[in-house]
Amino acid sequence: MVQPHAIGRLSLYRRLLTDHLNPGTQFVFSHELATMARVSPAQVRRDLMHLDSTGSPSKGYRVDELVASLGNELDHPTGQLVALVGIGNLGRALMTYFQGRRERLAITAAFDRDPEKVNRVYQGCRCHHVEELETVLKRDNIRTTILAVPAADAQRMADRLVAAGVRGLLNYAPVPLRVPNDVYVEEQDMTTALERVAYFARERRPPRRED
Amino acid sequence: MVQPHAIGRLSLYRRLLTDHLNPGTQFVFSHELATMARVSPAQVRRDLMHLDSTGSPSKGYRVDELVASLGNELDHPTGQLVALVGIGNLGRALMTYFQGRRERLAITAAFDRDPEKVNRVYQGCRCHHVEELETVLKRDNIRTTILAVPAADAQRMADRLVAAGVRGLLNYAPVPLRVPNDVYVEEQDMTTALERVAYFARERRPPRRED
DNA sequence: GTAGCGCTGTGAGGCGATTCACAGTATCGC
């Protein structure tokens, strides 16, 4: 029903509304949100269409109501725990980046196999040894995981995660993962991204809409 | 002509061929590459169609030839330099991750405004103060940049980068950038990605093709 | 009260990317 891209934009809209709006702003028009999100006004309206909050002509959307509706759509009703596997530079960056941002989406379990890291606390979250993976995930009923391990370990970890009940994977390892098709994987391949940018920084016309 | 997504896949194909194939493999079929890349065989063939290397029925594609053709398409003929702005955890992760992987695509300039970091060397690349941005970029004719600074600084940095001649931006800051439309930007929004994964880890049907 | 304006919500259309499906062909076995 709802397109994957649309969900990403909803998340962005919420962030723009809460973090980048003049405090005290009560209403926004679709074209304002569109400008901030760098998409078309029609796109914004279509994305918000299915939400329970509705806009009024001549005022636009109530910001507080809209944020609440976006929360309804995006957040787990009671809260959702996230695990992070791999506490390298990238893992730590993700940690500092996410922690404390969303009340209902928090990294509560971290794993690494380096004994140096095990039992240390990162951003208020203790690092477990990977061997405890299954135990912790099942105990806390964690279904969402960020994978930030070296390429060589990624598939093996993914298999263990899926077996332990994980249904959503954010993969920063540079290998596409093979998972059953009721598991959602989002590949965040940095190499690919950089090579694409490098490519379009050169001769060819970049795929963009005019301003 | 060539679709942006296709370029990303070409980059992936190359990596799979060079890093994840049994050493000594001389030929691959589209369906083998497809399995590794988690796309359809038809997709692979269409992506490779425009390359100068051609496959043979009953043998498939010559690996060495294919890798060379992919290099022709993806790499700058003589080499392309990349700048990295922001040497936080994320910046350092990107650095260690990319350095030395591609002969013709290397991060050669790093910038931060923290005096602690300036003049230190990360992965063989000295960190300059942001004030030297324009000088260094112009001196080295750098047109590709990775932006890994806090949200609040992102747009200002982007403006300076574009003014200094940058034509491709890989943006890890969680704000969509406003740039002229001859500049290619790729947004790598981690928050959005995580919220999307969390969303699809829950009730809804994930958008995936069957195996 | 009423005219006018400008926005929302949305059906319909368009466009780009992916898949289908098949003609052409190199190889193998006999």
Place this chain on the structure above:
DNA sequence: GCGATACTGTGAATCGCCTCACAGCGCTAC
């Protein structure tokens, strides 16, 4: 040599997302 096989290259069909364009409406001004 020749038939069978399984793959590549690609036109055509399909699919899904985005944009267009407009009907409907609430607000404002007078």
